[in-house]
Amino acid sequence: MKRWAPVVLGMAVIAAAIWLWMVLFPSPERAIRSRLNALAKAISFDSKGGLLTQAYNAQKVGEFFTADVDVEVDVSGYGPMSFHGRDEVLQAAAAARSQLSSLKVEIPDMNITLDPDKQGAKVNLTGKAMVPGERDVTAQEFNFFLKKVNGKWMIYKVETVKTLAWAE
């Protein structure tokens, strides 16, 4: 056992160093993934939080979008919607919060394609929304376009991908 102790300890130190490196210097893909998961968390809400908490969280959604963001979505069952600019996105988020008692958003799949200069990215993702108490889950495929602004990945365009398309 004593013979193996330095080897095990060495491996643990190397694993910890790799983990620390990945946390401190994440790859662009990892940073984008974590940013979009944070967005999903910010969009989600439940009825437990107070009004102030809810207002703060709704405001936090804006931190993920550029001021001139362009959102054109057509979610099955909800119809086409478009928002231009961060303020309209925030208004839509606030409206959703006032109409629903709670909402849980998840992004189970993300395919990230970085631009050659690594300053922009296209993310093809599946968004899954669940309203607790309702049986049906809404899932929709989207393309998110992000660019690096002051070291942060910001969303500047969102569009729907029609997985099942009637027209060409």
Add this chain to the structure above:
Amino acid sequence: MSIMEPAATTTRWAGRVRIALIGRDPKRTLMRAAVLAVFCYIFFKFFFFKMVILPVRIEGNSMFPTYHDRGWNYVNKLAYRHSEPQRGDVVSIRMSGEHVMFLKRIVGLPGETVAFEHGNLLINGKPMLEPYLKFRSPAPKLAPVTLGPDEYFVIGDNRMNSDEGRIKRERIVGRVIL
């Protein structure tokens, strides 16, 4: 001596059963079992249930009554390795990945023209028999759509509550088994 014989036989058999179950060296057997368990876990979790058979939980009623909401099923990912999808196959269709997928029936094959009239499916202008249907579409007429060389037309069996449309071949993950 003859009285002792059954007891000796019992002891011998008990020993054999013990050896068969836990081996001559229990420690080594335990180690082998642990290695086998780890191997099985890795094989099923990272290979078999990802590359061969994909367990899926159905949510929604678009395939009702063939498949029910909250039911479990399995997708054979190797089904179309050596053959192409056929009309009537129930397939899983990926979105951006395989964590959330559509479950639909193929009704139109590449190059065909698909249309609906009074709830009836028309392929190249001819009505198709759909024995699996219980609920027909309430839409009186939907414009014909001609599929491309690598496109399929899919729809749920519950025509009262189902999305439908054309999909590329690459989006078909596999065929539903049960």
